[in-house]
Amino acid sequence: AQERKQPPKKMPFLLRFRVTAFGMNLGIGSQTVLWQQLTTLPATRFLHIPSGIPLGIWCAGVVLLPITSVTYLLKFLIWPQAVRLEFRPIRTNFLIAPWWAALLLCLGAPGEITDRIYGPGKTIHWGVALGFTIPLLAWEILLYSRWIYACEGRLGATATAATQIAYVGNFASALAFAGAGWRDPALFMFSFGILHWVVVFTTVYMRPSESQRLPPPLGPLYLLFISPPAMAATAWSKIQGPGHFDSLSKGFAFIALGLFVVLATRAHLVLRITFSLAWWAFVFPLSTTAVAFFYYADSVTNSSQKWVVTGIALFFWALFRVLGF
Amino acid sequence: AQERKQPPKKMPFLLRFRVTAFGMNLGIGSQTVLWQQLTTLPATRFLHIPSGIPLGIWCAGVVLLPITSVTYLLKFLIWPQAVRLEFRPIRTNFLIAPWWAALLLCLGAPGEITDRIYGPGKTIHWGVALGFTIPLLAWEILLYSRWIYACEGRLGATATAATQIAYVGNFASALAFAGAGWRDPALFMFSFGILHWVVVFTTVYMRPSESQRLPPPLGPLYLLFISPPAMAATAWSKIQGPGHFDSLSKGFAFIALGLFVVLATRAHLVLRITFSLAWWAFVFPLSTTAVAFFYYADSVTNSSQKWVVTGIALFFWALFRVLGF
Amino acid sequence: AQERKQPPKKMPFLLRFRVTAFGMNLGIGSQTVLWQQLTTLPATRFLHIPSGIPLGIWCAGVVLLPITSVTYLLKFLIWPQAVRLEFRPIRTNFLIAPWWAALLLCLGAPGEITDRIYGPGKTIHWGVALGFTIPLLAWEILLYSRWIYACEGRLGATATAATQIAYVGNFASALAFAGAGWRDPALFMFSFGILHWVVVFTTVYMRPSESQRLPPPLGPLYLLFISPPAMAATAWSKIQGPGHFDSLSKGFAFIALGLFVVLATRAHLVLRITFSLAWWAFVFPLSTTAVAFFYYADSVTNSSQKWVVTGIALFFWALFRVLGF
Numbered sequence: 014a015q016e017r018k019q020p021p022k023k024m025p026f027l028l029r030f031r032v033t034a035f036g037m038n039l040g041i042g043s044q045t046v047l048w049q050q051l052t053t054l055p056a057t058r059f060l061h062i063p064s065g066i067p068l069g070i071w072c073a074g075v076v077l078l079p080i081t082s083v084t085y086l087l088k089f090l091i092w093p094q095a096v097r098l099e100f101r102p103i104r105t106n107f108l109i110a111p112w113w114a115a116l117l118l119c120l121g122a123p124g125e126i127t128d129r130i131y132g133p134g135k136t137i138h139w140g141v142a143l144g145f146t147i148p149l150l151a152w153e154i155l156l157y158s159r160w161i162y163a164c165e166g167r168l169g170a171t172a173t174a175a176t177q178i179a180y181v182g183n184f185a186s187a188l189a190f191a192g193a194g195w196r197d198p199a200l201f202m203f204s205f206g207i208l209h210w211v212v213v214f215t216t217v218y219m220r221p222s223e224s225q226r227l228p229p230p231l232g233p234l235y236l237l238f239i240s241p242p243a244m245a246a247t248a249w250s251k252i253q254g255p256g257h258f259d260s261l262s263k264g265f266a267f268i269a270l271g272l273f274v275v276l277a278t279r280a281h282l283v284l285r286i287t288f289s290l291a292w293w294a295f296v297f298p299l300s301t302t303a304v305a306f307f308y309y310a311d312s313v314t315n316s317s318q319k320w321v322v323t324g325i326a327l328f329f330w331a332l333f334r335v336l337g338f
Numbered sequence: 339a340q341e342r343k344q345p346p347k348k349m350p351f352l353l354r355f356r357v358t359a360f361g362m363n364l365g366i367g368s369q370t371v372l373w374q375q376l377t378t379l380p381a382t383r384f385l386h387i388p389s390g391i392p393l394g395i396w397c398a399g400v401v402l403l404p405i406t407s408v409t410y411l412l413k414f415l416i417w418p419q420a421v422r423l424e425f426r427p428i429r430t431n432f433l434i435a436p437w438w439a440a441l442l443l444c445l446g447a448p449g450e451i452t453d454r455i456y457g458p459g460k461t462i463h464w465g466v467a468l469g470f471t472i473p474l475l476a477w478e479i480l481l482y483s484r485w486i487y488a489c490e491g492r493l494g495a496t497a498t499a500a501t502q503i504a505y506v507g508n509f510a511s512a513l514a515f516a517g518a519g520w521r522d523p524a525l526f527m528f529s530f531g532i533l534h535w536v537v538v539f540t541t542v543y544m545r546p547s548e549s550q551r552l553p554p555p556l557g558p559l560y561l562l563f564i565s566p567p568a569m570a571a572t573a574w575s576k577i578q579g580p581g582h583f584d585s586l587s588k589g590f591a592f593i594a595l596g597l598f599v600v601l602a603t604r605a606h607l608v609l610r611i612t613f614s615l616a617w618w619a620f621v622f623p624l625s626t627t628a629v630a631f632f633y634y635a636d637s638v639t640n641s642s643q644k645w646v647v648t649g650i651a652l653f654f655w656a657l658f659r660v661l662g663f
Numbered sequence: 664a665q666e667r668k669q670p671p672k673k674m675p676f677l678l679r680f681r682v683t684a685f686g687m688n689l690g691i692g693s694q695t696v697l698w699q700q701l702t703t704l705p706a707t708r709f710l711h712i713p714s715g716i717p718l719g720i721w722c723a724g725v726v727l728l729p730i731t732s733v734t735y736l737l738k739f740l741i742w743p744q745a746v747r748l749e750f751r752p753i754r755t756n757f758l759i760a761p762w763w764a765a766l767l768l769c770l771g772a773p774g775e776i777t778d779r780i781y782g783p784g785k786t787i788h789w790g791v792a793l794g795f796t797i798p799l800l801a802w803e804i805l806l807y808s809r810w811i812y813a814c815e816g817r818l819g820a821t822a823t824a825a826t827q828i829a830y831v832g833n834f835a836s837a838l839a840f841a842g843a844g845w846r847d848p849a850l851f852m853f854s855f856g857i858l859h860w861v862v863v864f865t866t867v868y869m870r871p872s873e874s875q876r877l878p879p880p881l882g883p884l885y886l887l888f889i890s891p892p893a894m895a896a897t898a899w900s901k902i903q904g905p906g907h908f909d910s911l912s913k914g915f916a917f918i919a920l921g922l923f924v925v926l927a928t929r930a931h932l933v934l935r936i937t938f939s940l941a942w943w944a945f946v947f948p949l950s951t952t953a954v955a956f957f958y959y960a961d962s963v964t965n966s967s968q969k970w971v972v973t974g975i976a977l978f979f980w981a982l983f984r985v986l987g988f
Contacts, residue, residue: 157925160868161888164929167870169546197913197968204914205921211536211861212868218485218537220492221546221819221871238486252910260577263522264529271530275482279489318522494871536861543810543862545817546871563811585902588847589854596855600807604814643847 027088032099032107034081038114039178040293041074043300045121047307047330053124056310056323067123074118082111102171103231106178109156112149113182116189119145142189146202149182157209169221172213177237180209184244191251199252203245210241233294235276240298243269246305250312258312266305270325273302299333352413357424357432359406363439364503365618366399368625370446372632372655378449381635381648392448399443407436427496428556431503434481437474438507441514444470467514471527474507482534494546497538502562505534509569516576524577528570535566558619560601565623568594571630575637583637591630595650598627624658677738682749682757684731688764689828690943691724693950695771697957697980703774706960706973717773724768732761752821753881756828759806762799763832766839769795792839796852799832807859819871822863827887830859834894841901849902853895860891883944885926890948893919896955900962908962916955920975923952949983 048067051057089096099105119141127136156179160168168176183206190199217225217238227234246265250258258266306326313319373392376382414421424430444466452461481504485493493501508531515524542550542563552559571590575583583591631651638644698717701707739746749755769791777786806829810818818826833856840849867875867888877884896915900908908916956976963969 154925154928158929161922161925162885162929163870163876167873169869169871172869200910200913201917201921204917207914208918208921212865215537215540215865216869219494219497219541219546220488221494221869223492226488235487260525263525264532267526267529268533271526271533272486275479275486278479279483279487540862540865544819544822544866544871545813546819548817551813560812585850588850589857592851592854593858596851596858597811600804600811603804604808604812 027084027091028095030084030088032085032096032104032110034085035107035110035114036293036297038074038078038081039110039117040296040300041070041077042114042117042121043297043304045071045074046117047121047300047304049121049123050304050307051330054307054311056307056319057326064123064125067121068125071118071121071123071126074114074121078111078114078118085111100165102166103173103175103227105156106175109149109152109179109182112145112152113185116142116145116149116182116185120185120188120192137189137192139190139193139195142186142193142195142198146186146189146198149186153179153182168213168216170224172216173225173227174217174234174237175227175231176213176217177210177241180206180213181237181241181244183209184241184248187248188244188251191248196252199248203248203252206241206248207245210245214238214241231294236273236294236298238272238276238298239269240301242266242272243298243302243305247301247308250305250308256312258309262305263309266302266309269302269305273298273329296333299329303327303329303333352409352416353420355409355413357410357421357429357435359410360432360435360439361618361622363399363403363406364435364442365621366395366402367439367442367446368622368629370396370399371442372446372625372629374446374448375629375632376655379632379636381632381644382651389448389450392446393450396443396446396448396451399439399446403436403439403443410436425490427491428498428500428552430481431500434474434477434504434507437470437477438510441467441470441474441507441510445510445513445517462514462517464515464518464520467511467518467520467523471511471514471523474511478504478507493538493541495549497541498550498552499542499559499562500552500556501538501542502535502566505531505538506562506566506569508534509566509573512573513569513576516573521577524573528573528577531566531573532570535570539563539566556619561598561619561623563597563601563623564594565626567591567597568623568627568630572626572633575630575633581637583634587630588634591627591634594627594630598623598654621658624654628652628654628658677734677741678745680734680738682735682746682754682760684735685757685760685764686943686947688724688728688731689760689767690946690950691720691727692764692767692771693947693954695721695724696767697771697950697954699771699773700954700957701980704957704961706957706969707976714773714775717771718775721768721771721773721776724764724771728761728764728768735761750815752816753823753825753877755806756825759799759802759829759832762795762802763835766792766795766799766832766835770835770838770842787839787842789840789843789845792836792843792845792848796836796839796848799836803829803832818863818866820874822866823875823877824867824884824887825877825881826863826867827860827891830856830863831887831891831894833859834891834898837898838894838901841898846902849898853898853902856891856898857895860895864888864891881944886923886944886948888922888926888948889919890951892916892922893948893952893955897951897958900955900958906962908959912955913959916952916959919952919955923948923979946983949979953977953979953983 045067048062048070051060052062052064052067099108119137122130122136124136128134131138159165183202187199187202187206190196190202242265246258246262246269249265250262253259253262303326306322306329310319310322310326313322370392373387373395376385377387377389377392424433444462447455447461449461453459456463484490508527512524512527512531515521515527567590571583571587571594574590575587578584578587628651631647631654635644635647635651638647695717698712698720701710702712702714702717749758769787772780772786774786778784781788809815833852837849837852837856840846840852892915896908896912896919899915900912903909903912953976956972956979960969960972960976963972
């Protein structure tokens, strides 16, 4: 803790640049998906969002990701030992983040961009989905094999809310494959993600050992509990095809909603922090939940019910507007 | 332990009146559901049960619940410190019980009562379901937020079979909403209940720590393992609509049946007790399982299969008649 | 450990004959299922496998099982104390193995045999499924009741990859019942198996305690992680009826595939052994996965996709040909 207060003055920038910085890319990536949806879904057309906002956020995300990645690559080249030190229970998960931050940016590309690149009406190409999924999967498998053989650190002793970053990318990849029409690879990523969600969620919820605690400055990461079911709801809906939001999707969306309420009741535990990089952890889960409920609203035909669901989605959107900025 | 043998003589009644007394209400509530079903389902019409029995049991339940609640409220007013002492791993779960005992009584109201209150053919009104679900959910969320932030007692160190009382109410609420035709709120309660079932069942089954043991007098609470899947089977069937009992419902019902057989093989561990309040823990799981199999029987068209399933349901009904009284 | 190096010289054969020998029967049993499938499924007809190979392997399996069983029975009669010593966390699971090795042999019986016994077109009779399921279930229930009451050894302290042997038999039994047309008993075995898969997989994956480690010579048993989802995929497909391989089956098959990749990346941990009885643990998971993907391939109508899936199935078949012999 003492060491922590001194670095900002002594250490060079690259050493202070931690892998958790990729959280920013996740935050902005999930926002592009949400904004793109707000402009295109029939359920939210009444908001009349000018197309400049999604385009601006998307461009910011596209610019930020290479900057973060190149900076981290420089750190790896200049201070490889410092990178090695980041292989710790919480931070190691963030090494997977850049790949699915890129997937989120691809999913959130505005219509005017995708129409020009892939042709009208297409939102993503399978090559893009595959290109980012392969390194994502490679990192994941490296991590999962450490868990399963318990090489370094059993999951039962090291899993925290931050561990979720290690598998939520599966749902982003499932969304990308589903968008490209590759239903079975989407199902592969989806089911492998669900498996790890069950294991990690159970582990973090029950806390088999005393040592599994998030340090207080990382409080916002608790909100990551919400995003796996929210993204699973969206992914399953997209695998089923447009306008489908069946009981399974609804179940996942409701689990996200329920966990949000559970977490919100003790918000003081989460909010007792000063501004930090961990702030992105508000943006990402809230926007994925909003996305899930916009998909839900889109599938509902009953008018009064549609308003309730749209209201929930807008609530999450508004909340992350308030907290996120 | 020493303290335990003395109280009956010295302590005033209200101090001896523990929160576990609400178990009685759960027991009688689940019975009203079962009896109401025995008189109405086509599969059990051959039993020719006089309508007085369900009515009598229901009235007893309706009288008992306010008595228990008011007594406990008195305890809270007179001895608030004693209520605070009940916030212990096992007993704290029973504070949720009165709300879903009330829901069970609403679900088990005999036809002559519901016809008069809600109009002919209607069994429950959404206002009733919502009115009892809101306090139920509020208590649950309080409890779940303690689990998820591990404020007091990690689930991995405190979960026992009694922890199941904390979420089984979700299925009672799902049944009430489904009966009132509110399909999506029913799905919310159902999916949130399933999530907690997976986490708590896994935790209690694996026992990550040595300390998770039920004290011998609470042996019957082991049977609570059976009720979540049994109630989930019924709830899912009711969400699907009358006469539906699909593979998912069957799966849950079979899990309840399988767990019953597993528990029954070591019945001596459960039965080695003298009569106590914990006795209700026989009534509740067995009657929920009987209810699930009566629903199952109702959906089967094949004649010989119908007899087997009805036989299983009647077996559970008979067993709780023998054990419960 | 010291004791371990001396026995081969001093101890009589029966004392050296451990219960893990039943692993051989599981290995050969799963192979008969695979070979029978290779000769009958339309997707693999192009391989033109002579019917003598499946018949030969099946006969070898049918001869081996009684030999192993009688030998072990002799051990039980002559050295009952030695059998009692095998009730240890890892080995005790193998006592369940002979029953579902028998089920696998029944499922893998070549067409010319089943046509003669049960009549043309029938592959299994419900009496056979029931006859082997009853003792299987009895053993399982004995074991599960020890887990649930935590009589000897909490699952959280003793579960290893080998624990999976205790419930994978459920899927073999589900396959047998589904083949015989008893859909609901198949669903019972399937859902009870899935329940235990979730609990045991989560436990072994998270490792709540330090002590849960497989000794290095049992490294191949790690591959058993693959077989429950693979067999669940096949069983669910068979419960649905011929030619059905829906999203749930695909999800299970993909989980098996994903876990295989995770395990394969650290193959050196698994392969660092000299030949031993544990070698069968390669044969069994790889052949069950191959079976699942052959079922999958059989349901695919799209030609290019069919080739990919058949390719995956043949890869697993080839891999176990290389490793298994």
